[in-house]
Structures are given as C-alpha cells and as structure tokens.
Amino acid sequence: QSALTQPASVSGSPGQSITISCTGTSSDVGGYNYVSWYQQHPGKAPKLMIYVVSNRPSGVSDRFSGSKSGNTASLTISGLQAEDEADYYCNSFTSSNTHVFGTGTKVTVL
Amino acid sequence: EVQLVESGGGLVQPGGSLRLSCSASGFTFSAHPMNWVRQAPGKGLDWVSYINNNSDTIYYADPVKGRFTVSRDNAKNSLYLQLNNLRAEDTALYYCARDGGRGGENDYWGQGTLVTVSS
Numbered sequence: 318q319s320a321l322t323q324p325a326s327v328s329g330s331p332g333q334s335i336t337i338s339c340t341g342t343s344s345d346v347g348g349y350n351y352v353s354w355y356q357q358h359p360g361k362a363p364k365l366m367i368y369v370v371s372n373r374p375s376g377v378s379d380r381f382s383g384s385k386s387g388n389t390a391s392l393t394i395s396g397l398q399a400e401d402e403a404d405y406y407c408n409s410f411t412s413s414n415t416h417v418f419g420t421g422t423k424v425t426v427l
Numbered sequence: 428e429v430q431l432v433e434s435g436g437g438l439v440q441p442g443g444s445l446r447l448s449c450s451a452s453g454f455t456f457s458a459h460p461m462n463w464v465r466q467a468p469g470k471g472l473d474w475v476s477y478i479n480n481n482s483d484t485i486y487y488a489d490p491v492k493g494r495f496t497v498s499r500d501n502a503k504n505s506l507y508l509q510l511n512n513l514r515a516e517d518t519a520l521y522y523c524a525r526d527g528g529r530g531g532e533n534d535y536w537g538q539g540t541l542v543t544v545s546s
Contacts, residue, residue: 318489320471353532355472362522362539363464363472368532406472410531414486416462421471 321346321407321419328425334395337422339407340388345417347388351410354383354392358403366405367392394424402426429453429535431523436540443513447540449506449523454535457481457501460526462533463508465519465542473519476508477526490516513544 322340329335339346339354346352352370355363365374367383370390380395390409394401407419435447449461463475476497477486485497496509506523520541524533 351531353530355533357472362536363524363533364536365527365532365534368527368534369530372529374527374534404471408472408474408531408533415488416474416477416531418464418472418474 318345318411318413318415318417321409321417323405323407323419323422325420326423326425328427329394329397330427331397331399333397334393335397335424337392337394337405337407337424339390339392339409339419341390341409341417342388344412345409346385346390346407348412349410350385352383352385352390353408354381354390355406355408356401356403357406363406397426399426429525431525431535431537433521433523433537433540436521436542438543438545439513440546441514441544443544445510445513445542447508447510447521447523447542449508449537451504451506451523451525454525456499456504459528460484461499461506462524462526463497463506464522464524464533464536465517466522466539467516467519470519475521478506510542513542515544518542518544 354367371383520539525535527534
C-alpha cells in the first residue's frame with residue numbers, strides 16, 4: 318500500500334487560510350469516508366484533528382475543517398496562527414482492511 | 428484522563444526480537460480496538476497493526492506481516508507487539524494509539540518507545 322500523497326510544505330501568513338491536500342485512490346480515500354487528519358509538533362505525539370472526513374473532536378478549534386472530493390481529501394486551516402506551525406498527516410482506511418498515512422505536510426506560519 | 432504508556436524499546440541486533448507493551452488507563456480498554464503506528468527518525472507516520480477489542484480481528488502492514496504479532500490482555504489493560512526478525516528499517520519510535528470507534532481514527536496516542544536495530 319503506497320502512502321497517500323501530500324504536499325511537502327505549505328505556508329501562510331497569520332490570519333490567512335491554507336489548504337492541505339491528500340490524494341489517494343479509489344481503494345482508500347475515494348472508497349471510504351474513514352479519513353482522518355493529525356497534527357504533530359516536533360518531539361510530540363500526533364494529535365487527532367479531524368475524523369470521518371469532516372468531524373472535529375471535542376476541543377479542536379473550529380478553524381480546522383475537512384472535506385473530500387473523489388480520491389482527494391483536504392484539510393483547511395483558517396485564521397492561521399503561530400501555534401498551527403507543525404506537521405500534518407492524513408490517514409485513510411483501505412480496501413485491504415489496513416490503514417495508510419499520507420506523506421506529511423510541514424506547515425509554516427510566515 | 429486517558430493515558431497510554433509504551434515500554435520495551437531498546438537497541439537490538441538485526442535478526443533479534445523485542446516485545447513492546449502499552450499500558451492503558453482512564454478508559455474502558457476492552458471496549459476499544461487499538462493500533463500500533465511507528466515513525467522512523469525524521470520520517471512520517473507508518474501504520475503497523477490493528478487489533479479489535481476482543482482480539483478476533485487483526486491486521487498488519489505488509490512490511491511487518493509474518494514478523495510482528497499484536498496481542499492484548501483486557502484483564503491487564505495492556506496491548507503488546509512482538510517484534511521478531513528485526514531489520515534496520517524497523518528502527519523507529521513505536522506508538523500505541525486508541526481507535527475511537529467512529530471511523531478508524533486514533534483519538535489518543537502514547538508518547539512512544541524507541542526501537543533501534545543496529546549491529
């Protein structure tokens with residue numbers, strides 16, 4: 318199972334919105350709504366930000382939103398803040414009953 | 428408060444074995460499937476294995492199939508990963524993570540235990 322494809326880096330100024338894409342196939346992202354997103358700060362464990370494509374866990378800011386179209390899922394961060402600077406990973410369930418992560422995206426706040 | 432604490436990592440020679448443990452607290456462990464996820468130094472996240480709440484459904488990533496074995500003891504609130512025939516490419520921080528049960532998401536993670544495979 319190949320990793321889902323994410324841009325290596327995305328940047329934006331404080332207050333701006335950015336979107337991170339996550340491209341897979343009909344055997345993973347396109348075939349299931351079991352897409353989740355994780356934020357990871359350096360030296361820390363990942364944190365769940367979005368589950369089932371567009372749902373936010375309790376305590377996660379509503380500046381984070383998720384969507385999906387075809388084989389591509391997206392995470393949008395609106396009103397970018399310095400604390401959002403981190404690595405972000407998507408994850409999808411697959412037709413092999415496994416999970417696959419994305420390649421990861423480094424978000425930089427300019 | 429949900430807590431997951433991994434242990435058992437260390438330095439091992441190629442071909443060697445290790446057993447990782449994950450101790451869970453703050454929730455009903457027997458009600459949740461669990462996952463192991465690893466992260467090689469400076470690299471991305473890599474899903475390793477899944478076990479459902481009563482151990483009758485288990486899945487592995489292809490690179491570890493036949494070498495790693497996941498298990499759990501609900502009476503001890505513990506998850507395990509037996510790593511055999513280790514290779515240099517298995518060097519990573521190994522996380523246990525709780526499956527939230529809504530769509531395969533990992534809603535709580537431990538801090539990880541480091542496995543280094545080197546001669």
